[in-house]
Amino acid sequence: MTTRYFGQRIKRNEDPVLLSGRALFTDDVHLPDMLHVAFVRSDHAHGRIVSIDVEAAREREGVVAVYTAADLGDYWQPGPLLVPPPPIEGIVFNARTQVPLAKDKVRHVGEPIAMVVAESRYIAEDAVEDIFVEIEPLPAVVDMEKALEPDAPLIHEDLDSNLAAHVVQTKGDYEKAKAEADVVIRRRFYYNHGIAAAMENRGMVAHWDAKTQHLTMWDTTQAPIAIRNGLAAMLGLSTSQVRVIAPFIGGGFGPKIMMFYPEEVLIPWAAMKLNRPVKWIEDRRENFFATTHERDQIHWAEIALTKEGRILGVKDTFLHDTGAYDPYGLTVPINSQCTLLGCYDVPNYYSEFKAVFTNKTLVTPYRGAGRQHGVFVMERLLDIAARELGLDRNEIRRRNFIPPDKFPYNNEIIYQDFVPLVYDSGNYEPALNKALELIGYEQFVKEEQPRLRAEGKHVGIGVVAYVEGTGIGPYEGARVQIESNGMVNVATGIGTQGQGHFTSFAQVVADQLGVDVRKIRMVTGDTAEFHWGTGTFASRGAVVAGNAIHAAAAAVRQKILKLASQELEVAEEDLELGDGKVWVRGVPDTAIDLGTLAVKANPLRGAVKPGTEPGLEATAYFGPERGATANGVHAMIVEVDPETATVQIKRYVTVHDCGRVINPLILDGQIHGGIAQGIGNAFYERIIYDDNGQLLTASFMDYLIPTAMEVPPIEIDHVETPSPLNPLGTKGAGEAGAIPTGALFAQAIEDALAEYNLEIREIPLSPNRLFELIQEAKAKKGGA
Amino acid sequence: MSEQMTIRVTINGKAYERTVEPRLLLSDFLRHECDLTGTHVGCEHGVCGACTVLFDGLPVRSCLMFAVQAHGHEVTTVEGLAPEAPERLHPLQEAFWEAHGLQCGFCTPGFLMTLVPFLEQNPNPSDEEIREAIAGNLCRCTGYQHIVSAVKLAAAKMHPDPSLRETR
Structure with a gap:
């Protein structure tokens, strides 16, 4: 192999289209004759639906259809139970799944009640205002x-x-x-x-082609294959009649996997019923109460x-x-x-x-x-x-x-993957030692902190550790194929929401096949390209799909070697791969392009040996026996102003162990982003409901996502303890950054405010809440 | 809402004439009338900054403007930064690529359109100045650190004269 990509900080294949505004996101899909949807949602947290008057809406110019639960007929069914309870002795579990449109009762603010389909979104929203829903409120x-x-x-x-x-x-x-x-x-x-608050809200576009009897749906889902399978079953179609595409997705973070959302059930149904393409794009306000x-x-x-x-x-x-x-x-x-x-x-x-x-x-x-x-x-x-x-x-x-x-x-x-929680590997003390060294723990507590305290500053340090169960089953698959022009096609079933799969997976393939990483065309999340799989969740992409891709690429490598050994009349062991070619070791003149070899693997005339499969192509699957356990230590120095109860992060250090790393640049990004969300969770973001079940924080003016002013530079170091559960030795990394931040804030703030003897037992904090806690501590101190 | 107005807007140097409702948002006009879908809509209440475009050279939130307000004005969207993209990118886009300044890429056009005029005004910004400049743009993926690195890198790329690159 001429180049080894595994472990390299290489920039991403997918970036040029994203950077130039030429990537396809779901709301970018425009189809001729397309209709637009808006929903009437419950204003009440709990209540009985007495009546729904949709007549005025139906009469509005530009409105094509209005549907309530009654209009859905037999299609109205509670959604599927997506994750059954694990086999734990004595478990009690009452499954109650969401419905497409509320029928007799509403059970939370934002639950959809009626669906308007119109010639434009503007008209659809006008018509939502025309609909009168009478609800008899029940205590929330x-x-x-x-x-x-x-x-x-x-x-x-x-x-x-x-x-x-x-x-x-x-x-x-x-x-x-x-x-x-x-x-x-x-x-x-x-x-x-x-809440996840991905920058892109949810959305879907469904297109029913009556002539070919085929449904296509673009969906902001993390699990397109599961959606395809479910839709086919609900709509009475064969899975081969349904194609679900998860194009570029503007962040997922979990809630976009929650299939089936009511809208995912309704939009394709309406497209078939009306025989026109139908689009629904969630707005930010809906995202606050309709996304999980x-x-x-x-x-x-x-x-x-x-x-x-x-x-x-x-x-x-x-x-x-x-x-x-x-x-x-x-x-x-x-x-x-x-x-x-x-x-x-x-x-x-x-x-x-x-x-x-x-x-x-x-x-x-x-x-x-x-x-x-x-x-x-x-x-x-x-x-x-x-x-x-x-x-x-x-x-x-x-x-x-x-x-x-x-x-x-x-x-x-x-554990959540239904098997006993067994940690595969780990080495925890070096991570702690590295973090303490990196943040200068000894020096800080012995010299700096006393000095700064003497100056009247409230500075504190926190150090916490965590594990993350990652890379759970059941399985993922991939197909790797070399084309006659030497390009390599790779398809896997999982979707991608910014994790860099187009690059990290390409690195794995490039190493196996000896090709340029930029010559790999990666497809994720299109059921027409690969239709077996589970989805992107639980920090499992690099582990489960990564190893499936590795296995498929290794199988293609074997096919290359076998065919080249026949063509060049040498033993497979005497062959070398690199630069998109294969040659006899020491005899560069014998080199054959992989594209040429791919043509030979698909003969148009003559006979092939019995049992020969065409093409340089292979499909493989990977399913780990259980998840791989990653771990890490986070450390942070803060300064707290007890008057305003604001917290300033002076330093933030993380030492992370996710086994073998495919692309450290991408990994750093995952950690930074996780920590930013963790900081939001610890100190800025809070979902607030009032006593009536009204969500009071349903905008970015009320629910505060950290900006560049709140997230500090993050210093990262690694420990590498490979997982023995998969050939690449990888563990997941997607969620790690976000996990220990609340605990870290509590410890560091207590340390900074040591004189008040705080004991923080809650997250999230906020300047307001911290101020209250300080006042309580002061009162206690004064009273004691 | 059947009243319509005909507007002429220059977008990325090209003249567009469309007949629209007065209530049509500039963001929807760009995306759905002009098929310039690089401008993304994240919140529609002016907080997230994903829909930022240049309006006569200055950054504005296109979700907080009506298309009719753009009549007779010049708008630049992310598509206008590098007409030969994705083969050839703007130096700021190049820097975002090199520094891994994007993950899902949804907020990225808004960041770019905020930063282009910022770097014109302040060709050699400090980290703090960069963070302030992007404080009106939300990113949920990157934690901003690689974005800050990308802006530093872009500043260096766009001003190859070392005298303009004194470290701060």
Whole structure:
């Protein structure tokens, strides 16, 4: 091989079209005769639909159709249960999935009630105003704790309560461990993870070709194959009659996988019914209540330790808000339950949660997907324990890290991928040491902090650790094909939302085939090009699709060698590949272009040997037995102004281990972006509902996404512990940056405000909330 | 809303004449009437900056303007930065490519259109000045760091005279 691309910081193949405004996003699809949709959505969190008057809307010029649930007939069905509950003993799970248009009841603000199809979006929105929906309001269930009280109003009246799920998982015997403990710490924690707020809202364009009986849909989905399969089933079509294209997607971060959204069910149906192309593009306001959230959990957690700070056991009971419906199963709370254990050797664990229906937008995974909540609880418990035991916060972590010789490490509980949570590999202490060194921990706490404190500045440092379960199954696939012009086509089923797949996957192929990485045409997310697969989620692209692509490319390499050995009449071992050619080692004159060889692999005359497949092409699949566990340490120095309660990040350091790295440039970008979202989650972003279930933060003026002024430069270093579970040794990296930031803010702010003796047990904070906490601490101090 | 107005707008040096409703947003006009879909719409309430275009050379949010307000004016969109793209890019686009200043690429046209006039006014900006300049553009993917690096790189590319590249 002449060039090795794996591990190189190479710039991305997909960028020129994106940079020049020539990339195709869903809203860029324009078709002749296309119609446009707007929705009437519920203004009430909970209520009975008394009547819907659509007559005036139907009469408006330019309106083609108005549909309510009644107009859908048999097509009206609750959506599919996308993720069934994992096989955990004694599990209770009440599946209640969302409906295309609300029929008798509305269960959250923003739930669609009627759909207007018109000649333009402007007319469609005018017609939405013409529609009168009479709703008899019911008391809204907003508070998770009150939702389970016996007299709480029922969101799903066929259930006895608002309980969506009840899950208990245990390892060892916590109560026995507690009895032997020197110290037991118990606290209540609150963690609210907000919304993804991808810069591109959702949208879809559906085109039914009646002559060929074929449906095409462009969709901002992270899982086009699942959507294709589902649509075919719902619409009574063969999967080969449906093509779903996820073109360039303006950020996903989780919620764009939540198939099936009501709009995904309705837009293609309307296109077929009206026999015209139909487009719907979500606006930002809709995105706040019609695209899924992640939101909150309340934890009552307990940790039992020896006086040396060794963890004997952890007990955690929590409530999880799942919103009005739960089609995505228990992925988020199971992730919280599992990720809480973190990098630590916890011999005894009792974890119990109840998922609760509320009159709010649905909860599904958003970058981190519940892992934040678990990491926050564990890291906070360790900080509080360290304080109580008089231990250094790093020392308590060091004493409890799973040692490198204990891998694979079995946590003995079931993870979101339905198999036991077994960490494949890891080496945690070097990551901590590197982070401490990089941020200059010793120097800061011994010299700088005392000096700055003497000057009256409130500076603090935080250091936290986390793991991330990544790269879960079931599988992905890929096809690699060399064309007669020497170009290489690669297709995989997952969609891409900015992760750089067009480049990182091309790097894997280029190395196998000895071709220029720029000569690889990568297609992701088009079911016409590759139609088996699962989707882009759970930091699994580089692991699962990456290894499938690697396997397909390796199979093509074998075909090249076999055919070239026949053509050149030498043994395969004597051949070399590079620069898009194959030649006999030491005899460059014998070189054959791979394009020429591809032509020979597809003969037009004569006979081929029995069993010969045409082309230099191969398809392969990869499914890991379980996920690969990545990990990292984040450290941060902050300065807090106790008067204004603003927090300024002075330094931010991260040391990350995601196994072998395909493209460090892309990886750095993933980490930066994750941390920016983590900072938003920790200090700026907050979903606020009032007591009636009205969402008060449904614009970018109320829900604050960090800008370049809030996100500091981030210093990154790596540890590389390959995963033994896949040939490339990769682990996922997409969500890592976002996971430990809340815990980090809490620790660093407490340190900065050490004189007030704060104990931060909630995220998100904000200047307002931090100011309140400071006032409470001052009052307590004054009163003591 | 059947009232229509005929407007003439010069976009990327080319004259466009269209008959539109007075309420049509400039962003929708560019995207859906002129098929210049490089200008993206992220929030339609003037916060995210994805729809930024140059209006007589100055950056504006095209979602906060009506198309009729552009009558007789010059608009530059991302498509106008490099007419021979994607083969040949503007130096700022080149710098974004090299520094990995984009991920999903949805917000990118807005950043570019904010930064082109910024770099004309301030050819050698500090990190802090760059961060302030882009504080009105939201990006959810990059964490902004590589965007800042890209702007530094672009400043160097666009002013190859070393005397203009003194470090700050």
